[in-house]
Amino acid sequence: MTTTRAADRARLGHRLRHASRHPDRVVPYLRRLGRDWRLRLTTRDHVAYYRAVMKADTARSPSAAVGSATEERWLALGEMQFDYLLRHGLSPKDRMLEIGCGNLRAGWRFIDYLRPGHYHGVDISPEILFAAADTVAERGLQAKVPHLTLVRDLRLSALPAGYFTVVHAHSVFSHSPIEVVDECLRNVARVMAPRAFFDFTFNRTEGEHHHVLREDFYYRADTLTELAASHGLWARVMEDWERLPHKQSKIRVRCVRR
Numbered sequence: 001m002t003t004t005r006a007a008d009r010a011r012l013g014h015r016l017r018h019a020s021r022h023p024d025r026v027v028p029y030l031r032r033l034g035r036d037w038r039l040r041l042t043t044r045d046h047v048a049y050y051r052a053v054m055k056a057d058t059a060r061s062p063s064a065a066v067g068s069a070t071e072e073r074w075l076a077l078g079e080m081q082f083d084y085l086l087r088h089g090l091s092p093k094d095r096m097l098e099i100g101c102g103n104l105r106a107g108w109r110f111i112d113y114l115r116p117g118h119y120h121g122v123d124i125s126p127e128i129l130f131a132a133a134d135t136v137a138e139r140g141l142q143a144k145v146p147h148l149t150l151v152r153d154l155r156l157s158a159l160p161a162g163y164f165t166v167v168h169a170h171s172v173f174s175h176s177p178i179e180v181v182d183e184c185l186r187n188v189a190r191v192m193a194p195r196a197f198f199d200f201t202f203n204r205t206e207g208e209h210h211h212v213l214r215e216d217f218y219y220r221a222d223t224l225t226e227l228a229a230s231h232g233l234w235a236r237v238m239e240d241w242e243r244l245p246h247k248q249s250k251i252r253v254r255c256v257r258r
């Protein structure tokens, strides 16, 4: 696991080796490369860039847009996130903020489990939020009154102070440059209740942080724990998550002064 994580996927050598092992992925990669060039010229910042990526991907398939090629994978990935938090004591009384909620791959399970009105999902993509609303309807979860909000940044400025007991961001920082991660870590403490925690996953590298096509970002764990510390947050890598069949690592942060 560590060896794969150590690879710098932006290096030409890695890309050529990857292409020779997976020739079927070359054409989709070249398509993404073309899109990367086009979006770089037509979008003003990362959020606008990634919103355009999500718009195009969601039009093809909302499940694939959040990273699950099949319905089975979509269900399994959501279940893994849900079960993990259950093992860590998630209770129906918790008030959850899910950052980058997507089409509620895990969110529908949280909505179903939590008390009405206790789930808040935010996302930068209107298209994926329409798909999230479809998921609420398809799962018959209307009476749980989930809050789904479109955001343009991660300042979380419209959310109440000291309110959320659990904050969750799965596969969001894996698509975010460091300034977006920094913005989130700078602002998240304000909305966290005393003793709340914030779990986020990230693509881990042991080398220099890097990105592939501005869609996939790779960070060292200590880069992120130090960034959290610079915002008064205490952070640790969740070792029990490492044992699960998932390529990303998970960090949990808490507020130090509470």
Ligand SMILES: C[S@@+](CC[C@H](N)C(=O)[O-])C[C@H]1O[C@@H](n2cnc3c(N)ncnc32)[C@H](O)[C@@H]1O
Residues within 6 Å of the ligand: 047, 050, 054, 065, 066, 067, 099, 100, 101, 102, 103, 104, 105, 106, 122, 123, 124, 125, 128, 151, 153, 154, 169, 170, 171, 172, 175, 176, 180
């Ligand atoms: C790979 S999907 C994961 C969705 C969901 N967390 C899950 O596990 O199914 C990443 C989601 O994060 C959203 N996203 C990306 N960057 C974001 C940002 N800066 N703020 C809020 N949402 C963001 C994307 O629009 C997308 O819905």
